[in-house]
Amino acid sequence: MTRPLAAFLLAALVGCAAVGGAEPPPATPEPRRPFPQHVTYVAPALSPSLPQATLDADVLAYYRVWKERYLVPAGEDAAGRPLYRIVHSLEKPDETVSEGMGYGMMIVAYLAGADPEARELFDGLFRYVQAHPSDVDPRLMGWIQPLDGQGNDSAFDGDADIAYALLLANRQWGSDGAIDYAAAARTRLQAIAESTIGPASKLPMLGDWVAPGGRLEEGLKYHEFTPRTSDFMPAHFRAFRAFTNDPLWDEVGAAIQRAVSGLEESYSPATGLMPDFATPEHDMGFPLKPVAPNFLEGPHDGDYDYNAGRYPWRASTAVLLYGDAFWRERMDKLSHWAERATGGDPAGLNAGYHLDGTPTEGQAYFTIFFAAPLATAAMTQPDQQAWLDALYLAVRDRHEDYYEDSVTLLNLLLLSHNYWAP
Template structure:
């Protein structure tokens, strides 16, 4: 009798305890070996479409699929630094699975070194054209996202193969010197510091907040470790506070913010690229992926918390159907008129973010599996360089190849 009472008391105690937290990060239910097979197939297709040798090195041909490059680049664009950073990062991440990755990485490194920004070496001129030269009218300015990904790729390459440490350190030093605001936020590029009326000097792009990269740079052991940690903490503070103030119910962030250092706020319409600069659009879509990398690499609770809010909202907003995810959202979750749905770019980035769950274990796993399955149904022919490349990067992350 006493044993029965003890068991009953223990059961009551267990029922009163909070449910155990989800084991994060989550992964798709498909066995990893099968995911890797799918990744290998898509990697081969991506390389065939976009990775080119020439112009004294190798580069990601943003129109390699025959589709026009957009995003403000010049006519007859060959590539942009954003694409170059993605390509270098993907090569070092896929090195265990692609015996040609090291050789191609070295060719991409050569192209990077051959195209320094006008402000000096260490940063890359953001746009090259078919004649293998930097594009006119600003093509020799830098873009922070490309430089940050190149810096991370070089650091990873040095850890894997050796011999890249000096260049990696010089890129990190150049970024801190020429692409960071005085209050410790990423600038849009080297040009923003000296724009004529100061419009862009106090601005930042959500997709340039790369906390996992900043943590890796801080751990590299050089004299700038503290600055990278401060950049990471400042970014979490600013983007998190902005999201709470302007997107409390969604967790979204805008493509761009302005008002640094004292009054960070979403930018107005047509601030830099178009009507939805102050919305969650084609730049901010990378924010969930960037946070997911930090969760995967460092386990930072700030990444998990912000992603949980995003995951709860997007699962409900889409009705659990990834193909209903829109290509732009206002910060309150409304969809502007004339938006497409079912973009591989957006599905991929939300799939990466879904690894953080939302506190509902069963629903979270089902949602991640649904996103993964939807991603695999979209053929490369239906997407462009941007969609296919973000799909590739998310697949690498979801296959735990980071």
């Protein structure tokens, strides 16, 4: 099938791999990397045992539902250009978070070529981001809209994914159009570096509201050594390094490896699980330990819960795109533990675990949020074909809510070999 005909058919179905440098390509009305891309990942890398055409169709079918449910118009800017946003929850349709905007921008950039509206949607999403800056560092996005009465500040993951999506857009469409994606990415990456990377720790901070310094005995609860482990995005940091040529991103990559190594050695040697949040063992600095309950979000803040469940996705991306040996070893332990813990049946996955592998109480139910990232982890392990296939079949056509569906769709892009580095 020729590429133009394939793109036409894929667009009808929707109903609507190389790392680059810093120089933006010329703008083009057509995507340079239209879906599907069929990226060859760094070997050894498994694929679900289904035809490639089926994997592509699964992504497109999932995207069609995701787009209908969660990507909504949000008015116009002062120049009359349309804005779009991602709904935070089906139960709270008026709410949007920066995390969702990052997910949405990445997804739309990857689906360009299949969705003829992709560029318009991407630009409208980014204009919404620009229209809702943080009060702390206005180069970043305020994490929740409308404001919740607890301040207007940023969340690291949202801005990091927004920056990555801008790099994707730069490669997809060029930066000579209505939005200079490359310039916008540089601005956001500079802000992330200056306002949300610990100057001493080199770890991602929770957001621009966190004061980097201080001492524990002075009562500082949140600081540069209290990261969210799902903010450990090694593939993103590699792409940021390639784009900016800034060695800071090498330091960030080394720091998250140090944090993960210490946590795994002391708290999850048999499982490789990470806590939602970590804090220093003693004074400011390494090694880190899991936080106590109710550190920031709830009683499972020190467990492998609804933040850390994204960790296998972030780590596996670095393995599949870059062949990173450190993260492959981490996924070796975690993915094999997960298969043993469930007897190879995804239905046996608990919605959260203590770091020793015992299920957290009151969460004995299956959710695609935990299963989809574990599927990408299984891709990195040559002896886990059956486990990968079981996980894939469990998530490919199941929909829950914004958070679970967005994470699953991004993992489906990886699982189908359609997730590429900018």
